[in-house]
Amino acid sequence: MSMGHSKASSSAALKRSRSPSADRAVAPASPNTNAAVKSILNSRKCWRSLKGKEEPVWPPQLEAALIEGLERYKPSESKSTRTLGRFPMRNKFVADHIFETTGVRRTPKQVGSRIQQLRDTQSGKQILKVISDRHYEMMHPHRASSSRGGAGTAACALQNSGMMPTLSPSHIWVKTLPASAAWRFGSYPPSTGDLHSSMPRPLRLINPTVTFSSLSQAPCQSIFTVYRHGELAHQEIAPVSITASTSGPAATPCWLYSTTLVPKYWAHLCDAEDPTSYAVHQEVMRVPLSTHAPAPPLLSVCYHFVHGGAAPPQHSPPPLSPRSSSGASDASSSLSRESSPTYPHDVDAKPYAFPGGAGASPLVFAPYDAGSPASPLDLRAASVGVDGWSYGLQDSFGACDPIFDPYINL
DNA sequence: AACCCACATTCCACTGAG
């Protein structure tokens, strides 16, 4: 029988190499997808490259797009779906999704092959099981989810299996202009979910000092990973300074943690004509770093740069099903509630109610005071914010809830 | 040399349109 598929990638994979950045190279994606992808990446032992190229066949960003595509896929009602337990057009959907999100073409056959591989790994099996369980439930909504172990997300599978690797990042969108652009005021209404800076500026006009707060003091450092077009571009560790503040709720003393965003790379970002091609992932880790029992980061944030005049991508970070189907950013989703790891923490996790912020909101984004254009990229408690936009964290230190669905308070 | 692993290719069962 002739194959009905286009020939899968004529360039057979001939080279293997160590992960391009397997330890932490996860392209910025949905926090939940990130968790799943991280687990998959952690279980990978080596990477094959396309023939004649250094490019891996399934680099982290494609892996993320694949998982994301699987999450987004909704099976159509068909006989084959019901009787065979198959998912019609799933591989094609995923292949298209990969192309749409990464610009890289992978054939449905390659997708199928990769999925087959994933099924052979423990973490991949868990992830695929949860995803396919949800697909089954879409086709058989009357069946109780418990019969198949419950529907959820790939990340949920990891958490349930105790494999949740790390805290998933919050996402912050920084409206920016090309390096050569003249700075002008402008704004657009925020979309849902994540944080957005209030006005577009060239990066060089932003002071890259990031400040956040906690009710307790713990020495830590920032690990920055810079991605360009989803590819690892730079990595560095930066110190975090701690200062005392008395501006907490009801005059509760708290600590302000300050760090510079990618200090060795910031100038490079400022010079970039298209800063939107970059994303910066920050993880704040307790120091000294434990060598025998790797701790999850205290804080994980992805900074995205978007064109000032344009609305930020609605799909990035791509929401996962079932959240994607509703389009809602739901901080109380079952996922977020179920996903708190049990890592023992010794740091306070008390809420910090910022002025004007919702009591339950993990993040508070305070309005910009347009009076001072010397604007640092100021991520700090609203009560001490001077300029730019303010950013506060609740429950972040030690709580490690992977979902920091922020409230935007503009 | 044997083994492992990532990925490609082949084969098969099946659906659905014509």
Next chain:
DNA sequence: CTCAGTGGAATGTGGGTT
């Protein structure tokens, strides 16, 4: 009924590791 299209299991391939 035929056949194109599809998903998935089985098998093949080739480079790295032991």
